[in-house]
Amino acid sequence: MGKLCLFVDRISQPSRAIVIFCLANGIAMEESEVDLLKGDHKKAEYKAINPMGLVPAIDDHGFYLFESHAILRYLSSAYPDVADHWYPADVKKRAQIDCILDWHHTNLRPGSGGLTINRVAAPLLGRPLDEKAAAESEVLLKASIKRIDTLWLNKEGSFLTGNEQPSIADLSLACELMQVEFLGEEYKSELLSPHPKVKHWLDAVEKALAPHFGDVHQKLKAGALAFRK
């Protein structure tokens, strides 16, 4: 039997989420890099895996799947050693995780992803910068961070919905928020300064998933730094 194969680029936030998930859960896998900057994701051989031409995607012994949230749910259920806190079997707890993940698609993700792409990263992908789009995304990003603070970090536990352990929603959103590293450490601190709970949560995710969270973010940090020079 071959291994689970992940098609990822570590500069991509949903890619990092699934790599970290596998590492933190001891899921044996092979990481196959699809270099976004080289346009590997647009090649026909990759489109056979993910017809949308986006990373991440997986090949689990011939079963192809894309969309990071669907992948995280699938891995949580298909790999028996994954602890329940990642994607609780309890229907109400699970529904709350699903709700956050669905919310992510139209809030934090277009906020953070839209800002980093349109203000700095677009040329890397061969697209023009767009300050108007960046400014709109920034508004959405700030509103989204505030929502995380007031809706999901308003209970005792360190993680979303007041959990004591991280779920796939914590992982996905934390990787997304880390993308603003592209705008520099300072920008990130400033962004989080009105929301100490969110900062505390991000630190808690990093700590709970050490050393993997930090390791997998190396490429982003190094890339962002080099890019800003």
Place this chain on the structure above:
Amino acid sequence: MGKLRLFVDRMSQPSRAVLIFCLANGIDLEEHLVNLAKGEHRKAEFKLINPMCQVPAMDDNGFHLFESHAMLKYLVCTYPNIKDHWYPADLRKRAQIDCILDWHHSGLRRGSAGLVMNSVIAPVMGRKLDPQAAAEAEALLKASLGKIETVWLTGNGKFLTGSLQPSIADLSLACEVMQLQLLGKAKFSDLLDSNPKVKNWLAAVERTLSPHFSQVHDIIWKAATMYENKREREARKADGTISKL
């Protein structure tokens, strides 16, 4: 145990999806209209149910939930006797449904809702029409319909991923496509004619979920006619002005 309370506006596509799901599965519910055109979604009492101030949302005996996909999954797993085809227990089949639903957010929905909002209904919601945003959304919409046609309607079955029975992904996406009726008959046909499988699929969803699917969409037919008449009136007015010149 009280009844499930749904907070919806039938003009909203995710609201209709949740409502049709309950009706098709005999789930007893209380429908609470949150009238978007009247701004009822911004009232304090609704904010207590959904702090994001959007429909749909629900209250299941004190358990509040929003985001239509999360609601559909919750209902499948909570209410007894829901047939497996709606959200299969088989992990790989379920993962494919999840994939379509996740894609929906940034693919079809962004295209369809963006086009309808920016070219037709913005004024009703107190916003401005935005032709440039509408054009961008239209490009995404066309690409998305093409993806449904070529990626998910390739099997033998009539439904997404080649299933013989509809899933919550069929329902959610079909309600989204129905929203395009608001663009007018000609535009709607135009969009679907280039994707014949999507057209057949939509008809199959409607037939399989009859009479609920059509009944819940009644409001959309009516609104579509109203907008069509309005467009005709405006066109005639414009013609009139031209002939007077």
